[in-house]
Amino acid sequence: MSLVFYVLAALTLAGGLAAVLLKNLVHCALALTLAFAGLALLYLELDAQFAGFAQILVYIGAVAILVVFAILLTRGSETPTAGGIFSHTWLAGLAIAAAVFAVLGWAVLQTAPLLPGAAPAPTVTVLQIGSALMGRYVLPLEIVALLLTAALIGAVIVAMHEKEGAK
């Protein structure tokens, strides 16, 4: 376990915690971007360069911007701070999350001695990824293309402004 891993893990978890705990929604979006960046760096640390850069492009470049746009478009109706930022069933939610983490952590620690140890870094070039995408994974790739097109059209239709009286 290297120092880099601990620093990146702390960065990612701090970003994630801030994203769900902060009061100002714009601050939440910025903390979410920090968590995404930490995850991208963790992917690079795991020698998955392609996934790391895809994470930066898709999450920091697109999803974070989408979140900021949605926050700005739904602004003005922010609930008055009476009642707080947490739902009134927050205790149950926190208990469920803690229970899930307890089960996951227990499972990881139980199987930790059986997990494979340090392995030599795999050498995967973008050429190999490209030929895998065009060869073995070409059907999933086409389905993802269809899904993205459907999501694009669907998001526009769902969020489109309906005129008064128009069908």
Next chain:
Amino acid sequence: MTPLAGYLLVAALLFAIGLAGALTRRNAILVLIGIELMLNAANLNLIAFWRYGPHPEALTGMMFAIFSIAVAAAEAAVGLGLVISIHRHAHTADVDQMNRMKG
């Protein structure tokens, strides 16, 4: 502790943080942010298993993570579109007040 166990623990913690955010926040956008964090935690697991698994040259885990990133992007776009649509109809993004279908 092996490196893989460390990554798995970080992913479990990130998943729990996202789940707690999705279950406890009142704003619908924050619920979506929690879901994004959970999806990212799953991706971290996939990449970690790919890196320390027996056959990294088969690229299975990394391809799974890349497709998962693409599906998560589609989910984010549709989810935020839905939030904007609900906000236009109900003039609120508070999930506690979206109780029109409550029995």
